[in-house]
Amino acid sequence: MTSSLRRLAAGLLVIFAIIALSLSYWTLVRGVDLVTRDDNPRRVLAEQQILRGQILDRNEVVLAETYVDPEDGVAYRIYYYPSAAPVIGYYSLRYGVGGVESAYDDHLRGGGQLTYSEEILQDLLHRQQVGSDVQISLDITIQQAVNEILEGYTGAVVVIHVPDGQILALASQPTFDPAALDENWEALSTDPDAPLLNRATQGLYQPGESLQSVVLGAALNNGIASPEEQWRGAITTTVDGRLFPCAANVSYANTLGGAYAVGCPEPFRQLAVELGAHRLGTAIADFGLDEPPPFTLPTEAADLDTFSIEEELALTGIGQSGLTVSPLQMALVAAAFADHGQMPPLQLVLATRRSGAAWQPVPADGLPRGTLSRASADTIEGLMLRSVDEGASQMADVSGFTVAGHTGLAMAGPEGALNAWFIGYSSYSPDESIAVAVLLEDTPDASEAARIGGLALAAVLNAVP
Amino acid sequence: MSTGEPVSSTPGIHRERVLLVLAAIFVILNRVALQFALEQPWYASWPVIVWAGCLIASHVLLNRLLPRRDPIVLPVIGLLSGWGLTLVARLAPPFAVRQVIWLAISSAAGLLMAFLPPGMRLLRRFRYTWLLLGLLLLAITLFWGVNPSGDIYAPRLWLGFGIFYFQPSEILKLLLVVFLASYLADKSEIIVTTPVKIGCWNLPAPAYTGPLLLMWGFCVILLIWQRDLGAASLFFLIFLAMLYVSTGQPGYLVTGLILLLAAGAAGYWMFDVVRLRVDAWWNPWPEAGDRAFQIVQSLIAVASGGIFGQGVGLGKPGFIPVVHSDFVFAAIAEEWGLLGAVGVTACLAILVIRALRIAARAADHPFRALLATGIGVSLGIQSILIMGGVLKLIPLTGVTLPFVSYGGSSLLSSFIMAGLLLRVSDLETRVKLRRKAQPAVDTTQELSA
Numbered sequence: 001m002t003s004s005l006r007r008l009a010a011g012l013l014v015i016f017a018i019i020a021l022s023l024s025y026w027t028l029v030r031g032v033d034l035v036t037r038d039d040n041p042r043r044v045l046a047e048q049q050i051l052r053g054q055i056l057d058r059n060e061v062v063l064a065e066t067y068v069d070p071e072d073g074v075a076y077r078i079y080y081y082p083s084a085a086p087v088i089g090y091y092s093l094r095y096g097v098g099g100v101e102s103a104y105d106d107h108l109r110g111g112g113q114l115t116y117s118e119e120i121l122q123d124l125l126h127r128q129q130v131g132s133d134v135q136i137s138l139d140i141t142i143q144q145a146v147n148e149i150l151e152g153y154t155g156a157v158v159v160i161h162v163p164d165g166q167i168l169a170l171a172s173q174p175t176f177d178p179a180a181l182d183e184n185w186e187a188l189s190t191d192p193d194a195p196l197l198n199r200a201t202q203g204l205y206q207p208g209e210s211l212q213s214v215v216l217g218a219a220l221n222n223g224i225a226s227p228e229e230q231w232r233g234a235i236t237t238t239v240d241g242r243l244f245p246c247a248a249n250v251s252y253a254n255t256l257g258g259a260y261a262v263g264c265p266e267p268f269r270q271l272a273v274e275l276g277a278h279r280l281g282t283a284i285a286d287f288g289l290d291e292p293p294p295f296t297l298p299t300e301a302a303d304l305d306t307f308s309i310e311e312e313l314a315l316t317g318i319g320q321s322g323l324t325v326s327p328l329q330m331a332l333v334a335a336a337f338a339d340h341g342q343m344p345p346l347q348l349v350l351a352t353r354r355s356g357a358a359w360q361p362v363p364a365d366g367l368p369r370g371t372l373s374r375a376s377a378d379t380i381e382g383l384m385l386r387s388v389d390e391g392a393s394q395m396a397d398v399s400g401f402t403v404a405g406h407t408g409l410a411m412a413g414p415e416g417a418l419n420a421w422f423i424g425y426s427s428y429s430p431d432e433s434i435a436v437a438v439l440l441e442d443t444p445d446a447s448e449a450a451r452i453g454g455l456a457l458a459a460v461l462n463a464v465p
Numbered sequence: 466m467s468t469g470e471p472v473s474s475t476p477g478i479h480r481e482r483v484l485l486v487l488a489a490i491f492v493i494l495n496r497v498a499l500q501f502a503l504e505q506p507w508y509a510s511w512p513v514i515v516w517a518g519c520l521i522a523s524h525v526l527l528n529r530l531l532p533r534r535d536p537i538v539l540p541v542i543g544l545l546s547g548w549g550l551t552l553v554a555r556l557a558p559p560f561a562v563r564q565v566i567w568l569a570i571s572s573a574a575g576l577l578m579a580f581l582p583p584g585m586r587l588l589r590r591f592r593y594t595w596l597l598l599g600l601l602l603l604a605i606t607l608f609w610g611v612n613p614s615g616d617i618y619a620p621r622l623w624l625g626f627g628i629f630y631f632q633p634s635e636i637l638k639l640l641l642v643v644f645l646a647s648y649l650a651d652k653s654e655i656i657v658t659t660p661v662k663i664g665c666w667n668l669p670a671p672a673y674t675g676p677l678l679l680m681w682g683f684c685v686i687l688l689i690w691q692r693d694l695g696a697a698s699l700f701f702l703i704f705l706a707m708l709y710v711s712t713g714q715p716g717y718l719v720t721g722l723i724l725l726l727a728a729g730a731a732g733y734w735m736f737d738v739v740r741l742r743v744d745a746w747w748n749p750w751p752e753a754g755d756r757a758f759q760i761v762q763s764l765i766a767v768a769s770g771g772i773f774g775q776g777v778g779l780g781k782p783g784f785i786p787v788v789h790s791d792f793v794f795a796a797i798a799e800e801w802g803l804l805g806a807v808g809v810t811a812c813l814a815i816l817v818i819r820a821l822r823i824a825a826r827a828a829d830h831p832f833r834a835l836l837a838t839g840i841g842v843s844l845g846i847q848s849i850l851i852m853g854g855v856l857k858l859i860p861l862t863g864v865t866l867p868f869v870s871y872g873g874s875s876l877l878s879s880f881i882m883a884g885l886l887l888r889v890s891d892l893e894t895r896v897k898l899r900r901k902a903q904p905a906v907d908t909t910q911e912l913s914a
Binding site for chain 1: 706709713765767770775776798802818821825840849853907
């Protein structure tokens with residue numbers, strides 16, 4: 001009996017040892033996979049306990065912050081300015097994060113700021129995780145004004161400060177209220193007008209006549225055309241059998257520069273053919289239209305692998321080929337002309353700060369880049385001034401300020417719908433300007449875009465002390 | 466220790482006292498920590514005072530009744546039951562009062578075992594009475610059983626008395642151990658020594674294999690009628706282990722395990738509840754949100770504990786359904802971490818080893834030896850079944866973790882078992898001491914029995 005007891009005891013001990021090993025396996029080997037599983041309810045709970053950082057505008061106005069209910073310790077995210085939604089995005093336990101909330105999620109949650117030992121201590125003591133604050137370049141008064149100006153349209157407006165490339169306002173309509181996201185998610189995500197889509201950064205549109213600044217700039221840079229060149233031919237053209245009109249209601253244009261100022265397509269179709277695919281393609285790349293601009297928020301660009309400039313050379317000249325652009329990219333084009341051919345890098349987040357610490361500046365998203373020679377850029381500037389003065393962009397004028405701009409139409413979709421574009425800028429000091437890009441979907445009157453561009457510029461310029 | 470033990474009983478009692486104090490420190494510290502973590506009022510801790518009272522009373526009374534008892538058993542069950550009480554207060558606060566009442570009843574019942582006369586004839590003589598009583602209880606449950614959750618589709622394994630529920634299979638388990646110890650003590654020799662030759666195999670005579678098959682059939686019936694996978698496998702495994710120890714023949718163990726697997730396989734095809742448990746064990750991941758929810762949540766809880774645990778009252782084991790009875794081990798792993806869970810495993814292992822050691826020392830008295838074996842094996846296998854189930858080593862069976870889980874009947878039967886164990890250990894030390902005083906008795910017999 002003793003020997004069988006001994007064997008039984010040994011057997012049971014082995015099984016107990018296996019249990020101890022299995023415990024170690026689940027905690028040490030598989031621990032991380034298990035804890036990070038989506039169906040681990042502790043994650044949501046832990047998330048609710050985080051004191052997420054604030055998002056502030058350039059003047060340190062609080063745009064978003066977290067409020068912790070003292071009763072149950074559950075944290076709520078509060079958004080004070082629904083108009084900033086396209087930039088700030090949203091934070092939802094159910095639907096995740098978007099915008100700056102997503103791009104700076106790690107900072108806002110307080111991740112990556114603690115040393116290893118601090119993190120262990122925090123974990124051990126179940127201390128509340130406190131996130132960093134994030135300051136963005138938006139000026140909320142300008143953002144609100146621009147958002148209001150755009151209300152009722154479907155489109156986007158981007159306002160950039162030059163030469164530092166800081167985004168002062170970025171509006172996209174229709175938009176959403178991040179404070180009521182969970183309740184409205186179903187409607188928002190199925191709405192055909194796509195209010196959750198940030199049209200400014202991720203909306204890709206035919207540039208149409210708005211690409212003329214790039215095409216003409218390339219021709220000037222390569223010395224194959226001049227604005228004073230006489231123009232005797234047709235000014236409108238047809239795309240897919242539909243008339244593609246000028247931006248302004250004109251019946252003729254005397255010169256190439258004149259055609260630019262009123263946004264007539266036909267001369268640029270021919271100019272593109274004259275330039276050839278290589279030179280035109282180089283200019284497109286110089287203006288960064290071939291790739292998503294480096295930016296805090298996700299950006300989009302046309303996929304140049306799906307079409308060839310060579311095959312669609314003439315169409316590319318009038319901005320109706322496979323080359324599509326986002327309003328943000330066009331705002332950069334405007335900014336490049338504002339700074340004599342120098343395109344600034346974009347900047348949205350200015351600084352971050354750990355709770356209780358000082359602001360740590362954040363560098364811009366990328367580097368400045370050269371586009372055209374200063375002479376060519378300044379020539380275009382002259383034409384832009386003329387466009388506001390007597391061309392298609394007259395509505396963009398802001399009293400008391402000099403505004404340069406260019407307005408164009410683009411054909412969108414098979415039904416012959418027209419989108420309106422405006423790019424422009426105003427220099428309010430020898431080396432500072434405000435650049436703006438406007439896109440309005442389904443707006444055959446191009447001067448609407450110019451008007452909104454002018455209002456947006458006025459909103460900034462009148463706020464400048 | 467078996468040879469050099471002094472005649473005086475003081476060292477054992479002293480040792481037990483030291484260990485009890487350590488257990489009390491652990492339990493009280495945890496209770497205080499829980500108090501702060503859950504922000505409960507100070508008087509919410511009164512159950513722990515009852516617990517301490519039970520332990521002190523047991524220690525003092527046993528010093529008089531069983532001065533030569535094993536010094537490890539009481540501290541270990543004290544620690545486990547105190548820990549269990551903390552867990553019930555943590556996981557299911559409304560049940561804490563009920564649990565502590567059961568703890569007092571169980572301690573008293575355990576102490577009662579110390580009064581059993583040395584021959585334990587009461588237990589041996591009436592073995593069939595005990596077994597029939599157990600089966601009668603079970604039969605009553607089959608017809609009038611309820612489930613405290615009120616779910617009419619859940620297995621109805623309880624008998625209700627007002628607000629108290631009683632699980633007869635726990636008492637049946639105890640009675641079964643007593644019956645088997647008595648039966649095998651008388652019959653095991655005959656089972657081994659009268660084989661029937663069929664070809665080249667030595668098979669035991671059918672008259673004695675009969676009980677094995679009967680037992681197996683009984684467990685299968687239990688499985689079919691009550692869908693109580695846990696009790697059925699537990700009973701059968703206890704039976705196999707005791708048969709193995711009494712006969713010394715591993716063949717029974719092997720055959721029995723094969724029979725168990727066969728029954729399991731048949732159950733898999735015949736009963737949804739078995740299939741569900743086996744499927745959820747084999748590959749829970751695809752059905753983590755549905756049928757395997759419990760086991761996956763249990764593993765997540767174990768993983769969230771890490772090495773040191775989240776701390777008492779600071780984890781979130783409440784996400785596992787019925788955590789306070791079936792998944793209490795996962796809750797320990799989450800809040801006390803790997804260290805705590807391995808600690809509980811070690812405590813249970815120590816308890817089992819102590820029981821088998823007591824059995825080995827009682828080898829001269831087959832009944833007492835088998836009784837201690839049965840108790841050790843019952844506690845051990847039950848712990849292994851539920852810990853293995855929680856850790857996805859074996860399919861989950863809804864048995865309790867002895868001394869720790871919420872459940873009055875389980876606590877009662879476990880404490881009675883512990884009481885019997887202490888009774889046997891005291892007797893054996895007395896026998897030893899007497900033998901040492903009269904060296905004429907051949908001590909080699911002790912090992913050969």
